[in-house]
Amino acid sequence: MTDALEEVFAAALKSRIFKKRWVLLPDYVPEELPHRESELRRLAEVLAPALRGEKPSNALLYGLTGTGKTAVARLVLMRLSKRAREYGVPVRYVYVNVRHRETPYRVTSAIAEALGVRVPFTGLSVGEVYERLLRRLRRMQGVVIVVLDEVDFLPKRSGGQDLLYRLTRVNQELGGSVWVGLVGITNSLGFVESLEPRVRSSLGEVELVFPPYTAPQLKDILERRARVAFNPGVLDEGVVPLCAALAAREHGDARRALDLLRVAGELAERRGEARVREEHVYAARMEIERDRVSEVVRTLPLHAKLVLLSLVSLIDEGRPPSTGEIYEHYKRLTVELGLESVTLRRVSGILSELDMLGILRSRVVSRGRYGKTREIHLDADREAVLASLSEDPMVARIVERLKG
DNA sequence: CCTCCACCGGAACTTACGGAGT
């Protein structure tokens, strides 16, 4: 009885399943990236002049999610800066994920902070932070390479285009003792086309396209990684091929495949089983989806939750609803809860946001005489959505009624 | 072939908030 905790700790210490679980984590960068040899080489060629203290060309990497863009960039830059250290050449690199730091202010301060400038998280103007960054850069020498992962999130915000533009020509604002090179990463082709021509020609001096992995390639990648991650013989024969097949169905997403494999292993371990079976992979798929949904739904603003709840109710009654129908239902909910309702325009905006978050799918349809609207389907798992919604005490009551 | 519905979606603006610089 008293040893329940000890048992848990002991089990954690000697994992039967994993040897090095962390090599399956999303931000782990392996020493080798099979099937990305030409991209690695190409990017290395582009950045190598930094070793001679010359400004490397800017590069733009694009391809769908999980095609190895980030891993290629990180691996090349890790190796490059290692070489630079050996030769005593001043080359630094800064990695910023724009999606995590969405706004121009936060992106600028992330770069500045990576270079050792202390920046308050609010209170200054973007211009002021940018000035501090420049001041720092002017005191440096050699080459600084800035990686902007998921750059497509930058121009979506106001001032984002401006920041991108300033960054592409930052070298003209510096004295010449330091050079800044940019590596942009995006999975949106539309982004590349939406760029101002002068930004595109500068950021995309070199453009590298990453094709999706094929199913056999995914299988190969997983097999290599699995050999390192798991104890010998714990994987059932079908596990790796299944992960590869499921991920291949989603346009060859390697991160997805690795997630499936890792979570399947974690599940097997939690259940105290000695082997990872195909059944665990299917369960992993569900768990990953539930976690994703709950993460998103839990952090939604109140009115977005109510809109989502309205969608679920209407779908329960049959046919996919239109924006107007959702709005009517939503308004009834707010009356019931004694709240002010937001405008139709806002609800329309919330619906697009939920679409982008992968909670629902909507397509714009024209019903001729009867107007043009969106036809909205729930994309996420209904039960997962309801479970996450009921974590909000304000919303929970209504969710209960829906279940009964 | 034209109309006109029921929205779509861009843009500028408000409000409330937490915080910085001087």
Next chain:
DNA sequence: ACTCCGTAAGTTCCGGTGGAGG
């Protein structure tokens, strides 16, 4: 103490628009 700043959520205003029905 005063002014300025960015962010998130929301509002106001408004120019589109695909296609069924007249």
